[in-house]
Amino acid sequence: MDSIVILFISGLLGLFVGMRRQPLSALVISSLGLTGAALAAYFRGQYTSPLAAYTAYIPTQSAVVILLCIVTLLAIWGGYQRYRQENEHTGDYLSLVLFSLCGAIMMAQPNDLMLFFIGLEILSIPIYVLVGIEKGSALSAEAAVKYFFTGSFASAILLFGIALLYGATGSFQLVEIQSNLAIGIWQSPMAMIGSLFLLAGFAFKIGAVPFHFWGPDVYQGASNAVLMYMSTVVKITGIYAIVNVFGQIFRDSYFYWIDLISLLIVLSMFYGYITAWKQTSFKRLIAYSSIANAGLMLFALADIHNSNIFLFVAAYAFATIPLVTINEFADQNSDDLSNWEGIAWKNPLVGAALVLALFSLAGIPPLAGFFGKFSLLWSAVPHIPYTAVLALIASVIGAFVYLRLLMLALKKPEVQVKKALSAEQTIVLLLTTISSITALYLI
């Protein structure tokens, strides 16, 4: 609760400063707000606000809030390069990110479907605007149109699911829904269809096959800064929300769902990695990689009682952000993979960060991505062994996708051109690289 208030106030301040065309001050205010929100979550995470009984919102696990704040902080720094030059929309961009993060924090750990839905919309609506924030670009406009219509369609589907679950059980509180379902209402078609619609809405938000179609187009049309935010925060929030909602509603009956979830996992991973293989655009490659990673994240639903997803989503975010930052470094206005040729030789830090991020995404042992994937699969194997085997096969295909990008980046150019990183980009690359390596000591 405190985190949301802090984020909201700093977002408002950022709007005023942005109006006066002071991009650096807006960045400082947003960074302070994000740091304050993370600290508030750390120190007052167990604090129950006087409104908590009324709003049914109590942050039970402050680690997610802190992770979301840190990831957003890295995303706005990594994308700041562009907004320093065109200082027109800096304040709007930063404030919309902060407002959207308020919704993410509300939505990540719901215990009430009403609050969950409002959080989802507060998360989504600013992102519709953010995708189209470059008003003069036809591609940005197309991406915004596509994301808005598919996104609000999915919201309506999800809302329909919530209404049907309410009709079957008579409550929005997850605990009450669970206890009502447990006494046999679960068999009613209304509850079944309702939870199917809910699952479809969730799958859309995290971009799992067969609700992935918007992903590549929207990611390609969005700017690097927005791509960094939406490919990490939305996925982390979505997967935490789905684990919380499904984990509480179907606490004793989740095995009904496990076949369907397995199907989503296998389809997403194979489709994502195989399609990523032949992409020529970096942003589309990241989009397909994020579809495959959404499939992997769904493994958390296999063992709801002790799902261990934190390390995996953190590793995914800390590997995606440096890659997009490097894309921004390569060429601000193009996302063609030809820009990546020999990029590792232009700057030593870029080379190191790129190798570690790609190895982490591919799941090579000493890095964070490996431990995330390992802990996720380890708890899922007893429940869905065959899906886990298929996921491992898909991961091997995925490793080759990332290695292909690595080979391209490491190709030795004939003429070496050095290029300097900006200060924020340096900080982002350093922090993400260090956290990818030191993840071993955190578990």
Place this chain on the structure above:
Amino acid sequence: MQAASSIGTSLDFYLFVSFALFTIGAIGAMTRKNMIVLLMCIELMLNAVNLMLVTFSTYYGNGDAQIFVFFTMVVAAAEATVGLSIIIMAYRNLKSIDIDMYNQLKN
């Protein structure tokens, strides 16, 4: 509980209307090409859900869902605002509001 008994016999009717509205909205959102019509179809879906929530709320005799309906209305209004501004921005770029004209993003 008096309200519950008054609607009890005709619950099916309200649910039927709400399902029908939702289906019309969903089919429209999937088949129509004009962006303004698409926006209207999505609003229709949200309003169908509102009708269903109010029906269930009366059936169960508690007010939770009626509070939810107000929030849904606010969300629908926010979505309409953002949606119309996105449509205007898109129109300035491509001079068309036909959704099929937006097909430049591909590999």
